[in-house]
Amino acid sequence: MLTYMEVHLYYTLPPIIVLYLIARPLISTFDRIKIITICALALIYTTPWDNYIIYHKAWWYRKDAVIGTIGYVPIEEYMFFIIQTIFTSLWTICCSRWTLQSLYLRNKESSKFQLIKHVGCLLILSIILWAWFNATPATKLFYLCTITWWALLIVVILWYIASSFVVQCYQQILCSVVFPSFYLCYVDVIALRAKVWHINESTSLEIFVVDELPLEEVVFFFITNFLVVIGAAAFDQANAVINTYFRESIQPNSKEGYFSKLESLLTATIYHQQKLDDTIIDDLAACVDILNEGSKTFSVAANCFPNAVRQDLTTLYAFCRVTDDMVDNEHSMELKTHRLKVIEEFLDQLFANRVNVYNYTWKVTSNSEPSIDWNYFRKQLTDKQLRSFRGIARISFYLPQEPFYELVKGYKWDIDGRMTHSENDLIEYSKYVASSVATLCTFLFCHKCREWPDQMGPKSISMLENARKMGLVLQICNISRDIITDSETLGRCYIPNNYLKNGELKHLMEKRPNNIPNMELKKYSERMLDIADGLASEAMHAINLLPAECQRGVLSALEAYQGIGKLIRSNAKYERRTTLTKMEKIVIVFKCMYVINVPL
Numbered sequence: 001m002l003t004y005m006e007v008h009l010y011y012t013l014p015p016i017i018v019l020y021l022i023a024r025p026l027i028s029t030f031d032r033i034k035i036i037t038i039c040a041l042a043l044i045y046t047t048p049w050d051n052y053i054i055y056h057k058a059w060w061y062r063k064d065a066v067i068g069t070i071g072y073v074p075i076e077e078y079m080f081f082i083i084q085t086i087f088t089s090l091w092t093i094c095c096s097r098w099t100l101q102s103l104y105l106r107n108k109e110s111s112k113f114q115l116i117k118h119v120g121c122l123l124i125l126s127i128i129l130w131a132w133f134n135a136t137p138a139t140k141l142f143y144l145c146t147i148t149w150w151a152l153l154i155v156v157i158l159w160y161i162a163s164s165f166v167v168q169c170y171q172q173i174l175c176s177v178v179f180p181s182f183y184l185c186y187v188d189v190i191a192l193r194a195k196v197w198h199i200n201e202s203t204s205l206e207i208f209v210v211d212e213l214p215l216e217e218v219v220f221f222f223i224t225n226f227l228v229v230i231g232a233a234a235f236d237q238a239n240a241v242i243n244t245y246f247r248e249s250i251q252p253n254s255k256e257g258y259f260s261k262l263e264s265l266l267t268a269t270i271y272h273q274q275k276l277d278d279t280i281i282d283d284l285a286a287c288v289d290i291l292n293e294g295s296k297t298f299s300v301a302a303n304c305f306p307n308a309v310r311q312d313l314t315t316l317y318a319f320c321r322v323t324d325d326m327v328d329n330e331h332s333m334e335l336k337t338h339r340l341k342v343i344e345e346f347l348d349q350l351f352a353n354r355v356n357v358y359n360y361t362w363k364v365t366s367n368s369e370p371s372i373d374w375n376y377f378r379k380q381l382t383d384k385q386l387r388s389f390r391g392i393a394r395i396s397f398y399l400p401q402e403p404f405y406e407l408v409k410g411y412k413w414d415i416d417g418r419m420t421h422s423e424n425d426l427i428e429y430s431k432y433v434a435s436s437v438a439t440l441c442t443f444l445f446c447h448k449c450r451e452w453p454d455q456m457g458p459k460s461i462s463m464l465e466n467a468r469k470m471g472l473v474l475q476i477c478n479i480s481r482d483i484i485t486d487s488e489t490l491g492r493c494y495i496p497n498n499y500l501k502n503g504e505l506k507h508l509m510e511k512r513p514n515n516i517p518n519m520e521l522k523k524y525s526e527r528m529l530d531i532a533d534g535l536a537s538e539a540m541h542a543i544n545l546l547p548a549e550c551q552r553g554v555l556s557a558l559e560a561y562q563g564i565g566k567l568i569r570s571n572a573k574y575e576r577r578t579t580l581t582k583m584e585k586i587v588i589v590f591k592c593m594y595v596i597n598v599p600l
């Protein structure tokens with residue numbers, strides 16, 4: 001006969017192991033804290049309840065099927081509280097990873113969500129009251145009603161705290177609840193048939209959903225999974241509040257302990273109850289749109305990063321994209337120069353009160369919040385631009401200023417129509433526009449994960465230097481791909497001019513790339529890719545200096561760009577714009593998540 005332990009061994013533990021292997025690259029430190037805490041809460045909250053219902057004989061177990069009991073409850077049953085919580089939380093993580101969760105913080109003051117919150121609470125409270133008064137031991141309604149009031153008591157609190165968040169991602173919530181519930185009902189049927197446990201007919205309604213599965217059991221698994229899922233959502237909400245509204249300390253290596261993290265999550269939950277400024281989130285949403293429109297590759301790679309990193313990465317991307325377009329998309333020289341001046345004025349105000357200057361061993365130190373003349377910038381910028389500027393202003397406190405000015409130098413290079421005479425020029429230009437961004441990304445990763453390899457010691461410096469190389473790789477791959485579009489749309493040529501034959505530069509500058517034999521373009525492109533490949537093989541080894549949670553994301557971005565490089569080489573013809581299909585990108589991300597073992 002099947003024992004209770006065998007139920008776990010054969011039916012509950014194997015799916016947990018499989019789910020863990022799938023979810024492992026997605027699990028962040030925060031997720032770990034979340035799962036551990038919900039497990040503890042589940043154990044504490046369920047223990048008295050389960051002892052109470054066994055005492056009143058709502059269900060019993062086969063004595064020879066368990067190894068022992070604590071109180072009235074079998075040891076395997078205690079294990080089940082934790083197993084179910086882990087199982088459902090892991091599944092929930094897989095369901096909720098595909099969007100930026102802070103976006104669900106919006107609109108909580110809207111009348112629609114206020115209504116949902118209050119009507120929902122009233123509804124749940126009335127069900128609790130009904131269940132409470134009908135949960136009389138030794139009656140048909142006992143088991144159903146005891147389950148109901150016990151579980152809904154927590155649900156109503158969580159609904160009060162997080163309903164607008166939960167409703168705005170209801171599809172994820174539904175998906176998170178339904179699958180584990182069905183599976184656990186299936187396990188329940190197996191155990192009931194094997195008489196490992198038995199539901200007392202005299203305290204249940206004797207309604208069977210499928211042949212041997214009592215209604216109460218179905219209600220139980222759906223309602224407890226809902227509890228776990230909205231518990232996890234309340235955690236996610238608190239984390240999103242921190243990511244959006246809190247300025248976390250800029251101490252480089254102040255990794256938080258478990259309890260201080262819990263404390264800040266609790267603070268965030270309380271903070272969230274007051275009226276908060278939605279513009280911050282609207283700005284973020286604008287940045288998400290800019291990312292999704294701007295780079296399919298980065299928007300796929302973004303899924304590999306923990307939410308906290310992903311959020312600021314999106315903001316950083318949007319600022320770089322928007323400022324680049326501000327300069328590129330203007331036609332007249334005067335306007336281009338004026339736009340660049342606006343960007344510089346913004347940066348000057350943003351970093352006016354910085355104490356230290358970036359010099360590779362820098363620490364970011366600022367005296368106070370930047371004071372920015374937003375009225376002026378509102379007049380100068382479009383709505384989208386303004387939003388990305390506000391976004392970057394919120395996160396700049398932990399970023400060095402120098403890379404932003406490098407970017408400006410890059411933009412200026414283009415405005416001045418400077419030529420890339422040699423490979424050195426190509427590298428100098430790419431340093432300005434890409435190594436700068438890579439430096440900022442590295443700061444972002446280390447700040448958000450609170451993890452510098454050493455206190456600005458040799459490892460940190462090596463990490464930054466290699467990150468800068470990585471930036472070069474991405475930029476040079478981009479340039480190698482975009483020879484035709486750069487020429488046609490901008491009349492620009494970033495190929496080291498000393499590669500080119502007579503008259504070819506003129507063709508490229510005058511938007512006639514097709515006057516150059518296609519095979520020539522392919523050759524130039526491949527020559528630049530050689531440089532990128534050389535740098536990539538050097539820089540790859542430094543990925544393992546980055547915070548562990550960011551390594552796979554960085555690797556997928558890098559692999560995606562190198563994938564484009566490989567395609568350029570293998571294609572017979574040099575295309576106008578070689579791109580990976582969405583499927584190929586997903587395969588690369590998949591490979592970086594599961595196949596390649598980081599650290600390299």
Ligand SMILES: CC(C)=CCC/C(C)=C/C=C/C(C)=C/C=C/C(C)=C/C=C/C=C(C)/C=C/C=C(C)/C=C/C1=C(C)CCCC1(C)C
Pocket residue numbers: 038041042043045046050059077080081082084085154161197217220224227228231232234235238262263265266269
């Ligand atoms: C906290 C901080 C710092 C801030 C963050 C924001 C915030 C406020 C979050 C709050 C989260 C909360 C409050 C989460 C609470 C989660 C709970 C109580 C889960 C209970 C699960 C109970 C579970 C899984 C119980 C499982 C029980 C089982 C499997 C029993 C099965 C059974 C068997 C086997 C035989 C038949 C009988 C029965 C059905 C009882």
